Amino acid sequence: MIVGRIPGQRWFTPYLFALPALALFGVFFVWPAVTAVQLSFLKYDVVSEPVFVGLDNFVRMASDPRFWTATGNSLLFLVGLFPLLVVLPLLLAILVNQKLPGIRTFRMLYYLPVVTSMVAVAIAWQYVFNQQGVLNWLLTGAGLLDQPIQYLLDPFWALPAVILVEGWKSMGFYMMIYLAGLQTIDSSLYEAARVDGASAWDRLRHITVPLMVPYIAVALTMEMLDAMQAFTSVYVMTRGGPQDATLTLGYYIWSAGFEHYEMGYASAVGLVLWVVMIGMALLNHRLTRGKA
Amino acid sequence: MRRAGNYILLTAIALVFVGPFLLLLSAGLKPSSQAVFSFPPDIIPRPPVLDWVKEAWTVIPYPRYLLNSVIYVAVMVPLYVLVSALCAYPLARTSFRGRNLIFMAILSTMFLPGEVMLIPRFLVVSQLGLADTFAGVILPGLLSAFGIFLLRQTFANVPREIVDAARTDGCHELRIFWHVMLPASRPTLAILAILGFVSVWNSFIWPLVVLKDSAKFPIALGIAYLSGVTGTDVRSLAAGTIISIVPVVVVFMLMQRHVLEGMRGAVKG
Numbered sequence: 001m002i003v004g005r006i007p008g009q010r011w012f013t014p015y016l017f018a019l020p021a022l023a024l025f026g027v028f029f030v031w032p033a034v035t036a037v038q039l040s041f042l043k044y045d046v047v048s049e050p051v052f053v054g055l056d057n058f059v060r061m062a063s064d065p066r067f068w069t070a071t072g073n074s075l076l077f078l079v080g081l082f083p084l085l086v087v088l089p090l091l092l093a094i095l096v097n098q099k100l101p102g103i104r105t106f107r108m109l110y111y112l113p114v115v116t117s118m119v120a121v122a123i124a125w126q127y128v129f130n131q132q133g134v135l136n137w138l139l140t141g142a143g144l145l146d147q148p149i150q151y152l153l154d155p156f157w158a159l160p161a162v163i164l165v166e167g168w169k170s171m172g173f174y175m176m177i178y179l180a181g182l183q184t185i186d187s188s189l190y191e192a193a194r195v196d197g198a199s200a201w202d203r204l205r206h207i208t209v210p211l212m213v214p215y216i217a218v219a220l221t222m223e224m225l226d227a228m229q230a231f232t233s234v235y236v237m238t239r240g241g242p243q244d245a246t247l248t249l250g251y252y253i254w255s256a257g258f259e260h261y262e263m264g265y266a267s268a269v270g271l272v273l274w275v276v277m278i279g280m281a282l283l284n285h286r287l288t289r290g291k292a
Numbered sequence: 293m294r295r296a297g298n299y300i301l302l303t304a305i306a307l308v309f310v311g312p313f314l315l316l317l318s319a320g321l322k323p324s325s326q327a328v329f330s331f332p333p334d335i336i337p338r339p340p341v342l343d344w345v346k347e348a349w350t351v352i353p354y355p356r357y358l359l360n361s362v363i364y365v366a367v368m369v370p371l372y373v374l375v376s377a378l379c380a381y382p383l384a385r386t387s388f389r390g391r392n393l394i395f396m397a398i399l400s401t402m403f404l405p406g407e408v409m410l411i412p413r414f415l416v417v418s419q420l421g422l423a424d425t426f427a428g429v430i431l432p433g434l435l436s437a438f439g440i441f442l443l444r445q446t447f448a449n450v451p452r453e454i455v456d457a458a459r460t461d462g463c464h465e466l467r468i469f470w471h472v473m474l475p476a477s478r479p480t481l482a483i484l485a486i487l488g489f490v491s492v493w494n495s496f497i498w499p500l501v502v503l504k505d506s507a508k509f510p511i512a513l514g515i516a517y518l519s520g521v522t523g524t525d526v527r528s529l530a531a532g533t534i535i536s537i538v539p540v541v542v543v544f545m546l547m548q549r550h551v552l553e554g555m556r557g558a559v560k561g
Contacts, residue, residue, distance in 0.1 A: 018378070029435070031416050036412040100298060111551075115490050120512070131329075
């Protein structure tokens, strides 16, 4: 047992150590959280005095088509990022978990987008998505496309394009989580399976995936959080457009608060998002508990 | 044969992750006489020139933005590591009233999406008179649930004998923290410093909300700002973006072997 009361220690010493963190927690988390709840019952445009409106903000949400568009788009983010952040990174991790000369360099290259800013990533992807960009050149060259597409300006393609970039940027991070997990698996399990004549697919299904459940759970929880709060990618690539095609809940909150100065309504949407996210995290915890 | 196939696959995937950056590099090094966009893509700069890098450096305020980012990193990273470590120490090594409550409260902030807190936190920061100041950017970024969580794990694993020996020698808690715990946890401190560096260097949303004065912008926000300003040439924007990427990639390359260990510690806990 490491933890224990230390003889001669004054009772307040632990609190002194925690004080800076607790002060920051109080000022920048508790106080804003209380403010957010208060705001959600107010109509407040920063300039005029706040007015108490009861549950109006929440009622308004139910009949606000843009709120539902944003909700739908956030759910599409959630679905679209699942293969990109939960499934593919596991395969990538298996690939870079091999003992090969130079494998570290490949890991680092896959991780590169993780350490660059979303702003830089958005600017780099312009050269892919532009009308005269690489993607149109590849697709028309392969005969899959007759006319070049303006991906980020097209109401159908803008959302998939933003999701793709978001997934591309974070994939390396999820790969590292899985890689950390793979390195805890005892390699003798695979050798025994090979002796028994198990194929690569069998080994993936019966050894790797079951042992990786805790890591898959972590990846899934993080994917949900990432998807539900997608904001920066939308902000720097499409500003929620065209025609609200990429309007996510995260962007809608920002836009309602800082573009339209509807602080109360924006806070109400934020609270709903928060409750949904906690619900998702709990659901995921229940689904994966006991299987670990 | 199998090995060759492996390398071909690894390289093809690497191209997917590096490709867009290569296109950016190509645009930033192209001479004015060569079109940025063309069909088919004309990727190799002929000849590669540093004109746009120079232009980005001198004409537009990149040095200012870079300096700001250096300031934010230099102030925020040590403080954030210190605040996390101070809080993690009693959580890992002593039992006191409210210990679990404090830990759960701080951990719960991990599930608090930044976007939800954006507006109320901005109002709080404005009420404190910190809007449009360096302090307004810095202070809310100093609390890290992840940092506290990771260091608590690390501190808990420091052998008891060393701590007891120090205590027998008459060390008080602050000395044990500073001369025993921190040196014994160097790899974790390094990981936190790298992650902190990356996130502060790339910070965008919070500075966007807090700052009005573009002279205080960190580099990522500065680039986004410039990309919206008409008259900024695509090539110099590309060059400036490359300048912004280089420091963070260099730091990461130097420190990368620590990251995997850190992830292992974080998930296992």
